[in-house]
Amino acid sequence: MNPRPPGTVRIIAGQLRGSKLPVPDRPGLRPTSDRVRETLFNWLQPKLPGARVLDLFAGTGALGFEAASRGAATVRLVERDPGLAQALRDSATRLKATRVAVDTADALAWLRRSPDQAFDLVFLDPPFEAGLWESAAAALGPWLAPGAWIYVETPQNVAPSLPPGWLPHREGRTREVRYALLRAEGGPAPDSAATLQAESTPQGD
Numbered sequence: 772m773n774p775r776p777p778g779t780v781r782i783i784a785g786q787l788r789g790s791k792l793p794v795p796d797r798p799g800l801r802p803t804s805d806r807v808r809e810t811l812f813n814w815l816q817p818k819l820p821g822a823r824v825l826d827l828f829a830g831t832g833a834l835g836f837e838a839a840s841r842g843a844a845t846v847r848l849v850e851r852d853p854g855l856a857q858a859l860r861d862s863a864t865r866l867k868a869t870r871v872a873v874d875t876a877d878a879l880a881w882l883r884r885s886p887d888q889a890f891d892l893v894f895l896d897p898p899f900e901a902g903l904w905e906s907a908a909a910a911l912g913p914w915l916a917p918g919a920w921i922y923v924e925t926p927q928n929v930a931p932s933l934p935p936g937w938l939p940h941r942e943g944r945t946r947e948v949r950y951a952l953l954r955a956e957g958g959p960a961p962d963s964a965a966t967l968q969a970e971s972t973p974q975g976d
Contacts, residue, residue, distance in 0.1 A: 785840030882910035889916040896924040904931035
């Protein structure tokens, strides 16, 4: 049985540092842990100022709001659950996060639309039981700017087949999840010294 989600998650750094986001008790809702988010955003920090960001399965919005807090130019949150989507809008209003926009939509249906912008960074972290990594990844291409960064989070034992043009950059693991940062073709090649540096993120009991 999955543990109940925490009641809130905290934004780690940036303009909104210390702000809390609610975590409703919803099936499959699983916020990215503080330790994984801290590692991920350490990787991303030089790339965030001015970035256009898409949080495709937004849930609590922890990834998208963290990106906004750290200097992203725009953040688009896509969430199919109307209650969660309204909570995201309420958080954006409460935190005066004017660069955050929320779309209430099924992620795959949303991706089938004609793209209205290209994103520099995409968070791909769907509910684990839905198994949507491959279908979402296949539909993302038209929405990606050249050299876009893509973050993918999966269970420890799952390795989805991702598009061949997504180049692995960094990867980490905890006891429960595997997470990776990849780079879409079209930008400068990742630093070879950093490529596929596996990071083990300890988890407290």
